[in-house]
Amino acid sequence: MKSLSAILALASLAARVSAHYTFPQLIVGGANTTAWQYVRETNNWQDLNPQTDVTTTDIMCYDSAMSGTASTISVAAGSTVGFTVDGNPSNLYHPGVLNVYMAKAPTGTDVSAWDGSGDVWFKVYQISAVTDGGSTITFPATGLAEVTFPIPAQTPAGQYLIRVEHIALHVASSYGGAQFYIACAQVQVTGSGSGTPGPLVAFPGAYTGNEPGILIDIYYPIPTTYIQPGPAVWTGGSSGSGSTTAVSPPVTTTAKSSSTSAPITTVKSTTTTAPPTSTGTGAAEFAQCGGQGWTGATTW
Ligand SMILES: *[C@@H]1O[C@H](CO)[C@@H](O)[C@H](O)[C@H]1NC(C)=O
Ligand SMILES: [Cu+2]
Numbered sequence: 001m002k003s004l005s006a007i008l009a010l011a012s013l014a015a016r017v018s019a020h021y022t023f024p025q026l027i028v029g030g031a032n033t034t035a036w037q038y039v040r041e042t043n044n045w046q047d048l049n050p051q052t053d054v055t056t057t058d059i060m061c062y063d064s065a066m067s068g069t070a071s072t073i074s075v076a077a078g079s080t081v082g083f084t085v086d087g088n089p090s091n092l093y094h095p096g097v098l099n100v101y102m103a104k105a106p107t108g109t110d111v112s113a114w115d116g117s118g119d120v121w122f123k124v125y126q127i128s129a130v131t132d133g134g135s136t137i138t139f140p141a142t143g144l145a146e147v148t149f150p151i152p153a154q155t156p157a158g159q160y161l162i163r164v165e166h167i168a169l170h171v172a173s174s175y176g177g178a179q180f181y182i183a184c185a186q187v188q189v190t191g192s193g194s195g196t197p198g199p200l201v202a203f204p205g206a207y208t209g210n211e212p213g214i215l216i217d218i219y220y221p222i223p224t225t226y227i228q229p230g231p232a233v234w235t236g237g238s239s240g241s242g243s244t245t246a247v248s249p250p251v252t253t254t255a256k257s258s259s260t261s262a263p264i265t266t267v268k269s270t271t272t273t274a275p276p277t278s279t280g281t282g283a284a285e286f287a288q289c290g291g292q293g294w295t296g297a298t299t300w
Pocket of ligand 2: 019020021094
């Protein structure tokens with residue numbers, strides 16, 4: 001008979017190597033709403049597996065296999081909303097970066113019947129990586145049990161999808177290795193915002209998978225800079241260009257603050273560094289967790 005400690009050690013290991021997660025609950029007014037009530041149920045609601053193909057329509061809301069039945073909830077422009085994280089364990093376990101995008105349903109189209117296609121997505125929040133020129137790279141989103149962010153005050157009233165995305169980078173050193181954990185919520189934004197959100201991108205389309213922030217070895221050599229995937233964050237106003245080819249600048253995010261305010265970002269215009277191509281070491285502890293082609297057990 002195995003000792004209890006051996007069993008617990010095994011369980012702990014299994015939990016660690018298959019630590020996937022979802023974003024089932026929208027947080028509104030500081031309260032967790034019911035799981036999958038305002039968030040479209042994702043294909044991975046049970047197995048928690050990530051999406052790794054940036055070219056599939058499932059890179060948008062990862063809900064193709066589900067019959068979308070989410071409700072739409074009212075939120076005021078300028079207010080703070082968020083998503084909870086559920087999984088084993090229930091936090092953003094993997095090292096990675098986070099983005100939140102929004103897209104406005106066409107006037108006259110109910111967001112619950114809208115697929116979110118087209119150049120319609122603008123970024124409202126991000127938590128990037130912190131680098132210091134090659135000594136360390138850290139990921140402030142790691143370990144979060146919930147993610148909160150403000151809806152920009154100048155967001156025009158209307159119905160929107162809010163898409164949260166955590167890009168786990170622990171096995172991202174080969175193409176298709178980055179793991180996208182995604183969910184989309186349905187909201188009715190109220191208020192008198194008159195901004196013009198942008199730049200606008202499409203899903204799929206926003207990423208090729210070859211971006212230096214997606215195809216990256218975070219272990220060796222330690223990246224000297226990190227370039228956050230996707231367009232710049234729209235913070236309000238009318239500066240959105242609507243461009244679909246915006247090149248995101250290298251962004252270094254400070255460590256997350258303890259408040260609900262967005263992390264302060266410092267935009268640097270340093271030269272883009274080629275993605276590390278090392279055959280280096282370092283990922284073994286996380287290696288079983290997936291990556292494209294992983295066919296082993298991923299559910300725990
Ligand atoms: C809301 O969900 C988060 C993430 O699961 C959890 O940490 C928090 O305690 C929950 N809040 C309440 C009031 O239940
Ligand atoms: Cu995982």
